[in-house]
Amino acid sequence: MTRAAGRPDGRLEERSAGRTAGRHRGRLRRTLLAGLVAAAVVLPVSAAASPDVPAPAPAVLAEQTALPDRYAANRAGLAEAARMAREAGRTGRAAKLEAMEAGGTARFLAFDGRGRGRAVEVLGDLERADRVAVLVPGSDTTLDTYQRFRAGAVALQQRLLAAGHPRSAVVAWLGYDTPGTVSPTVLTADRADVAAAELGPFLDRLGRAAAPGAQLSLLCHSYGSVVCARTATGPAVTDMALFGSPGTGAGSAAELPTGARIWAGRGGADWIGHVPHVRLGGMGFGTDPVDRAFGARAFPAGAGGHSDYLKPGTASLDSLARIVLGIDPTDPEVPRV
Structure with missing residues (x-):
């Protein structure tokens, strides 16, 4: 039995359909993998807010500033940031900053309380x-x-x-x-x-x-x-x-x-x-x-x-x-x- 003139071979149709389906599966797989990456990284931990809390600009210190002086300057900035947060009614941030002060003994090489x-x-x-x-x-x-x-x-x-x-x-x-x-x-x-x-x-x-x-x-x-x-x-x-x-x-x-x-x-x-x-x-x-x-x-x-x-x-x-x-x-x- 002969095929009608101009009709594609059935096996060619199958191969073409297979290639098309393979491309679709590949795109789908990449999309799913990207979604899995996003879900796995994003979902297990809740985001922490970035509160708009007033705070002083960080201390500007020369590179040769001695460590004790550097620690003291950054402790002062931390204390001021805590004070400003409390005065602004941001008691949660203020409490966290006060805990960081560690009774005035903490040693910070750098501190920036903004954002x-x-x-x-x-x-x-x-x-x-x-x-x-x-x-x-x-x-x-x-x-x-x-x-x-x-x-x-x-x-x-x-x-x-x-x-x-x-x-x-x-x-x-x-x-x-x-x-x-x-x-x-x-x-x-x-x-x-x-x-x-x-x-x-x-x-x-x-x-x-x-x-x-x-x-x-x-x-x-x-x-x-x-x-x-x-x-x-x-x-x-x-x-x-x-x-x-x-x-x-x-x-x-x-x-x-x-x-x-x-x-x-x-x-x-x-x-x-x-x-x-x-x-x-x-x-x-x-x-x-x-x-x-x-x-x-x-x-x-x-x-x-x-x-x-x-x-x-x-x-x-x-x-x-x-x-x-x-x-x-x-x-x-x-x-x-």
Whole structure:
């Protein structure tokens, strides 16, 4: 039986339809993956508001300003910001700022109480420290959520002291405008690029402020790992740890602009492990840092969740303290610090 003249072969029709369906499936898959990235990153954490609270402009200090004078100037700015917030009826913000004052003993290298706010706090004696850890936070870290961020810095400093290393310091670096968790900015590297341009020079200055020959470690949580992965570092930064990371935007550790050892870890209950590690245009961050193909050194992170990495008693805190002290966290011969 012959086909009518001009009628396409049935198999050609099937192949053509298959190719069309494949293209549609590919587009659908990319759309779904983008949606999954957005849902996984955005939904688990509620956004913190950015209150319009009056606050003074930050202190303008010369680079050579002595640390005690720098601390005093920023404490004064913090106290004034708390006073202004209370007078404006913003009692919630005022209470949070007053808690940050720590009875007049807190040591801030920088403070800006305007908007979502910025603060760079030192725990320990920076001038004597030969090991300095710099914590870089993720999304929705603001002055209103600062105590949660600071608690991790305190826990790390206590762990370093318990390990018998008094010449250590921890710097809580809220030195950038973190993206809101419920916002499109958390899916792009725009905020990270701006932050990295500030973090790199800060690390250079920090190295000069610490003891001669001090070794710095960058400990980077969640979106903070995107910041660190874009930060050019000098030889003083010996280690960079990425944890709770959605990806960095780089395909491998070798692509990062640093000569530091790159570590990566993820807690067993961290929801970010379910985020599709894809990059579509300018959205998403690509290769998972804990994937062997990324080339980072894996560190034990225990069974904790996304906000648990610096909690006392966790395997992740122990690993991060070892990294700061220059100890391989995977070495079974070294007892827990």
